[in-house]
Amino acid sequence: MNLDFSDEQKALKDQVRRFLEDRGGVAQMRAVLTSDASYDKDLYKGLAELGVLGAAIPEEFGGVGLSHLDLCVVAEELGRVIAPVPVASSIYLVAEALLQAGSQAQKQAWLPRLAAGEAIGAFALNEGEGRMGPEKVRASVSGGKLTGTKSPVADGDCADVAVVAAKSDSGKVSLYVVDLNGPGVERRTLNSIDPSRGQAALTFTNAPAELLGGEGDGWHIATQVMDRAAILIAYEQLGGADRALEMARDYALERMAFGRQIGSFQAIKHMLADMYVSATLARSNCYYGAWALASGASELPVAAATARVSASQAFQHCSKNNIQVHGGMGFTFEYDCHLFYRRANALALALGSVSTWEDLLVDRMTAGNAAAAA
Amino acid sequence: MDFEDTPQEAAFRAEVRSWIDANAPKHLEDQLKRANFGDIGITSEDPIAACKSWQKKKADAGWACLHWPKEYGGGNRTPMERVIWNQEEGLFRALGGLFTIGQGMCGPTVMAWADEEAKRRLLPPLSSGEEVWCQLFSEPASGSDLAGLRTRAVKAEDGSGDWIINGQKIWTSGAQNSDWGLLITRTDADVPKHKGLTMFYLSMHTPGVEVRPIKQANGQSSFNEVYFTDVRIPDAQRLGAVGQGWEVSLTTLMNERLSIGSGMSTGFPSLLSLCMDVEIDGKPAVQDSNVRSKLAQFAVREMGLKYTGMRAITALSKGETPGPENSIGKLVAGATMQDLAMFALDLQGQSGVIWEKDGPSDGRFQAILMRSPATRIEGGSDEILRNIIGERVLGLPGDIRVDKTVAFKDIPTSGRKH
Known part of the structure; x- marks a missing residue:
């Protein structure tokens, strides 16, 4: 048994960390948040040149052909600096959808461009408020x-191609590839709790759409793709949770009150210990997810939901208590605490809310039990 | 990243499995399966004898204390082999509970601090289960603040070099079954508290040692009070120098954390079954959205613990030393099992009040409910564990202590306020 990443993967992690820190770390996120830009173009280009966008895309489609474990360590580093780039939409979701269900022609048309950062993908599933399900697809x-x-669509404001869930001619939910630079596409940028990651409403009016995968397989493929993306996003959440914990720890060491470091008070120390516990449980569940993702284990759906619920909560927990440890300063725009708080709460909704994934987890565990009992 | 054995590990596992299959006391299997938290569940024979018999059998075949050197009754095996043994021993591991404190904490302390002759005398029967040990640390006035202990060791006035012990220990697990005890005492009250301590070991059959079982909140009596009245211990039974007892005790406490990979369970699989069996509004509880949300929360904690344990085993197999980060296991498990038990009883409805072996879910959740408060206190309370994580993992400063540089005799206590 070996529940750990390889030395090569750890080296890749270090390399990506250095690259991101050299570019300014969290400052890049703040820059996008306070500008009209929908993402950091230079950073995205740099990530493409570094080969991390195409890490898990096969070489025949312009990728580097590494494993999903490599993509996991990259995701964790992107999460640590809450990078303002559309990697989740373009790589974890759209590239994965193409890899899972695309025809040879579709893969060839889009994967090399996605890997090179020349095109950005968006995954357009949601319609309206409340929990999304196949019955709610009206497109x-x-x-x-x-x-x-479709609204909200993460990175829909800057994407070139979308994978869209819509009903086919015969009314069955299916996935379609849509060129967003083509006719019949109208985008409206939405304000959101995390403007460092663009959200848009995409309105399609007779936009040319090409079936992705089998007709009527849309929800099934989307579920598979989102399970895989959930593990990668969980790694981003994990990176964010760890960084929020470190910020809180550093501040607790530096800030003096009542004549002593505030980290010496048990009220603060125990809060930090609990943050460490959440982040550690999430990390262990993420390792389980990474193993399932890379090995294609039958436990993937359970592992994905476990990692997703655990990492969402850890990031929310660490980012909110990071503000608390910082006291009033944590609520200023100037301090970085709110950047992590914004990202934590936005990511907790990406791919469907935490309660949706709790539900999926129980479904999948009880299905396993029923199968084992049968 | 994989869950596979290496070829060597697989071969070892196969060897272990076939030996256990041929030798384990299978007639106890059904009783062990129905055992509840805090109760080994063996009624068909003397449970102590059953534990000792399995331990002796393992020791004779070289399967006891796998990670210890052979000359001390161990198996000289790698940490990973020990983990594999534990996994394969499965249900029968419960029979080793009697020896956990001795083998997990007292043994390593003796190994680190005793002379060669004492090690060869004491360790093999500890490994084989022929002699049981207990740890005489906590006192009525010093639990979390262990170094505040007051049991006195004074040099005998007859010039023999012996020590005379007077005082009281408490929460001593298994003292009533023990042959030996690891005893920390105060030998000097004129220096700050950590500096005046000295460690000994003694036979629990020494005159003046009296063990009184404590009737616990859950009705059982696994913890004891141990009284010392003019107990005489030869100086040869001292571990470490006079005044070095705190340092010696840290060996013991460090080893508590080494007992990792045992994977503390929270009772989650039983809860999942319960949710599929009991009904809410005529439908299985598992279909209720409130129940589902809570189940998911317990599931991610249970799995988080499981994979945290596996990561620790991985680190161990790579030669890393487990550190204070392993405090997380009991911290999470204790609180989770208590919450889980309360939730299970809630699902059982009014019947949840019944605690019978043939009652709802064999009484397992009631047993967890009534035993779990102790889990959150024993071996380091939740609060102490959070301090350890805060200070030793995250590097936060220690609390400001008013007693650190004061002579022990001048420290205010509950009975002696300043």
Whole structure:
């Protein structure tokens, strides 16, 4: 048994960390947050040149052909600096959807461009408030033309291509590839709790759409893709949780009150210990997820939901208590605490809310039990 | 990243499995399966004898104290082999509970501090289970603040060099079954508290040692009070120098953390079964959204603990030394099992009040409910563990202590306020 990353993967992690810190670390996120830019173009280009965007994309499609474990360590580093780049949408979701269900032509058309950062992908599933499910898909395709509205779509404001869930001619939920630079696409940028990651409403009016995977397989493929993305996003959440904990720890060491370091008070110390516990449990669950993702184990759905719930909560817990440890300063715009708080709460909703994933986890565990009992 | 054995590990596992299959006391299997938290569940024979018999059998075949050197009754095996043994021993591991404190904490302390002759005398029967040990540390006035202990060791006035012990220990697990005890005492009250301590070992059959079981909140009596009245111990039974007892005790406490990979369980699988069996509004509880959310929360804690344990085993197999980060296991498990038990009883409804072996879920959740408060206190309370994580893992400063540089005799105590 070996529940750890390889030395090569750890070296890659260090390399990505240095690269991101050299570029300014969290300052990049703040820059995007306070500007009109929807993401950091230079940083994204740099990540492409470093080969990390294409880490898990096969070489025949312009990628580097490493494993998903490599992509996990990259994700953790992106999460540590809450990087303002559309990696999750473009790589974890759209590239994965193409890899899982795309035709040879679709893969060839988009994967090399996604790996090179020349094109950005967005995963357009959600419609309306409340928990998303196949029954809520109203967007529809008729004669190869898509009509409907998807909102919010992460990185929909800057994406070149979208994978969209819509009803087919015969009313079955299916996935479609849509060129967002083509006709019939209208984008509206949305304000959000985390403007460092753009959100948009995409309205399609007879936009040309190409079926991705089998007709009627849309929800099934989307679920598989989101399970895989959930593990990668969990790594981003893990990186963010760890960094928020470190910020709180550093501040507790530096800040004096009542004549002593505030970290010497048990009220603060125990809060930090509990943050460490959440982050550690999440890390262990993420390792389980990474193993399942890389090995294609049948436990992948359970592992994905476990990592997702655990890491979402750890990041939310660490980022909110990071503000608390910082006291009033933590609530200033100037301090970075709110950047992590914003990202934590936005990521907790990406791919569906935590309660949605709790539900999925129980479904999957009890299905396993029923199968074992049968 | 994998869960596979190496070829050597697989071969070792196969060897272990076949030996256990051929030798384990399978007639006890059904009783062990139905055992509840805090109760080994053996009624068909004397449970102590059953534990000793399995331990002796293992020792005779070289499977006891796997990580110890052979000359002290161990198996001279790697940490990973020990983990594999534990996994394969499965249900029968419960029979080793009687020896956990002796082999896990007292033994390593003796190994680190005793002379060669004492090690060869004491360790093999500890490994084989022929002699049981207990740890005489906590006192009525010093639990979390262990170094505040007051049991006195004074040099005998007859010039023999012997020590005379007077005082009281408490929360001593298994003292009533023990042959030997590891005893920390105060030998000097005129210096700050950590500096005036000295460690000994003694036979629990020494005159003047009296063991009184404590009737616990859950009705059982696994903890004891131990009284010392003019107990005489030869100086040869001292471990470490006079005044070095705190340092010696740290060996013991460090080893407590080394007992990792045992994977503390929270009772989650039983809860999941319960949720599929009991009903809410005519439907299995597992279909209720409130129940599902709570189940998911317990699941991620249970799995987080499981994989944290596996990461620790991985680190161990790479030659890393487990450190204070392993404090997380009991901290999470204790609180989780208590919450889980309360939730299970809630699902059982009014029947949840029944605690019978043939009652709801064999009474297992009631047993967890009633035993788990102790889990959150024993071997380092939740609060002490959070201090350890805060200070030794995260590097936060220690609390400001008013007693650190004061002579022990001048420290205010509950009965002696300043």
